[in-house]
Amino acid sequence: MIQVGVNGYGTIGKRVADAVAAQPDMKLIGVAKTRPNFEAEAAVRKGYPLYAAIPDRADQFRDAGIDLAGEVEDMVMTADVVVDTTPSGIGADNCDLYERYDTPAILQGGEDADVADVSFNARANYDLARDDVDVARVVSCNTTGLSRLLAPLVEAYGVEKARVTLVRRGGDPGQTSRGPINDILPDPVTVPSHHGPDVNTIIPDVDIDTLGVKVPATLMHLHSVNVTLEAEPSAAEVRELLGAESRLFLVPEETGIDGTGKLKEFAMDTGRPRGDLWENCIWEDSISMEGDDLYLFQSIHQESDVIPENIDAIRALLDWEDRETSMRITDETLGVGLESLFDGRRQRVVPRSDG
Amino acid sequence: MIQVGVNGYGTIGKRVADAVAAQPDMKLIGVAKTRPNFEAEAAVRKGYPLYAAIPDRADQFRDAGIDLAGEVEDMVMTADVVVDTTPSGIGADNCDLYERYDTPAILQGGEDADVADVSFNARANYDLARDDVDVARVVSCNTTGLSRLLAPLVEAYGVEKARVTLVRRGGDPGQTSRGPINDILPDPVTVPSHHGPDVNTIIPDVDIDTLGVKVPATLMHLHSVNVTLEAEPSAAEVRELLGAESRLFLVPEETGIDGTGKLKEFAMDTGRPRGDLWENCIWEDSISMEGDDLYLFQSIHQESDVIPENIDAIRALLDWEDRETSMRITDETLGVGLESLFDGRRQRVVPRSDG
Incomplete structure (x- = not known):
């Protein structure tokens, strides 16, 4: 022990x-x-x-x-x-x-x-x-979320360049003196934010630029992710690759989960301690390919990932x-791995062939 | 008449x-x-x-x-x-x-x-x-903001690809029943949002992908902008190019304006009717070049641009x-053109040679 x-x-x-x-x-x-x-x-x-x-x-x-x-x-x-x-x-x-x-x-x-x-x-x-x-x-929570996402993409396809806008919660629910209220702030205003260089402490060779924005929310961060790949897989192939990772949760469209509020509500309903979401929560429907450009949205629970x-x-x-x-x-x-709650559904999703 | x-x-x-x-x-x-x-x-x-x-x-x-x-x-x-x-x-x-x-x-x-x-x-x-x-x-306000920004970039350097995350205000100050409260939503969850195709109704040939996110703010939108240029100007050259456009306001760092709240406060202090900001408000310090990738943040006043x-x-x-x-x-x-309020300062800024 x-x-x-x-x-x-x-x-x-x-x-x-x-x-x-x-x-x-x-x-x-x-x-x-x-x-x-x-x-x-x-x-x-x-x-x-x-x-x-x-x-x-x-x-x-x-x-x-x-x-x-x-x-x-x-x-x-x-x-x-x-x-x-x-x-x-x-x-x-x-x-x-x-x-x-x-x-x-x-x-x-x-x-x-x-x-x-x-x-x-x-x-x-x-x-x-x-x-x-x-x-x-x-x-950190954001660098953890980016590293988990980029590692399988680097292995499977190679990454030419990643560009990520981090829409960051202003503070945790318990941090009562943090802001902003009703504002959207470039934070930091200079580019890149520290997150890109921090990802390079984990995956040294990946070319990544990050931008940070702070908003009046406390529940989770949200990343708007672009990754220019060295290959052109279909969106369905990328979904399958990411869905196989235990700490990446692909949020199914039919759950009606549309934001961080419902994600947390869902986590509490499943009995998660403190409503924690240890996984990157990637909106499955957001996973898109435009040429060799992959786009997706993922939310990161800053308190627990x-x-x-x-x-x-x-x-x-x-x-x-x-x-x-x-x-x-x-x-x-x-109990990491929310995918297992949707096992019946998975069978239907994998063969999807849209690009 | x-x-x-x-x-x-x-x-x-x-x-x-x-x-x-x-x-x-x-x-x-x-x-x-x-x-x-x-x-x-x-x-x-x-x-x-x-x-x-x-x-x-x-x-x-x-x-x-x-x-x-x-x-x-x-x-x-x-x-x-x-x-x-x-x-x-x-x-x-x-x-x-x-x-x-x-x-x-x-x-x-x-x-x-x-x-x-x-x-x-x-x-x-x-x-x-x-x-x-x-x-x-x-x-629309967002498409107007993007068109104003892209037009001079297309003319001066050529645009290989633009990728923009629009961090959108949930509603206008008067729209009392709009949300979200304390949430960050992919909106729409699918990529691209309508803004990219809408820009192509104005500038048909530009390759642009846009992603939309909705947050609990009412004052202005904020765009996290990446434009891969067909040339590699310095950041100072891009600042000079954009600063010469009457409807692009480069927010000077020394004003201490750090977000949409202070932008609106500033507009009201100048006596603008309804505190309107007709110009794209581009944080001057955010204008950065990483290779041929231009990055910047701009805020768009949805009620008036x-x-x-x-x-x-x-x-x-x-x-x-x-x-x-x-x-x-x-x-x-x-009275469009907030640059004129900072004319003395402009003289100092133009010769800046950082990249």
């Missing part, structure tokens, strides 16, 4: 902790948190040993009636690996601590790429993290399983 | 009426409206002769205490030209009426292209409407002035 500690227990940390606890080959030895808020109480209620991320604040937890198992250093000492889900920049600062106890660590996509030995996406470059790596960085990647990163970093095995275990234990 | 009637007095109609009234070579002989709402009262207050667009409803105007000058047929009979700004589909129905009185008519972009003899954009194809045309169609085009369409349809003269008169009388 891999002994896993989770440092940070916010949007990503609480999801990683639940996912770790669900794995047959992992044991969650604890989570570390800076403040005794509602999330800290929930951790204790779930029976997760809680560590104070900042030593001076142990009193605050005591005052709030929350029992601590110790300080974050105790957790790092005991763990085989730490998943760091602290806010951007703090993860880099924490690397000294992990190094002191020779504990391998997984950082999140908010950290600079060069803080880690390798940037990680399970589908695209799992094996790189198996090779004598101390610190891996699971790339990196969760399976963090789990796989743990196994890769400890060289515990190969890629296929790790992704299969992760997907089965979490 | 050209005697102009305006049929329909909503978002576009009231703006066209004001613009016609401001022209030295035109006389507004009246406006026609279906209902005696706040806009009808405003028309009367401005001294615009008001006609009942639907004969049976004359009573409603009387009951509301609003004086009518007659019925729409009277207006069409007297006019040299009618600008039809009725809702989509009604304009096509009205063509019988215009034909009966042999009155040339200008329809809006919501009508099908084949209802009109020619689709119109002043910058791109003014002269086509001068040649024995009875019905012209001023293309077609207004100068309607005025020019009147002159073109009656073969009254040539393109340069008409656009100059229109721009001067309305």
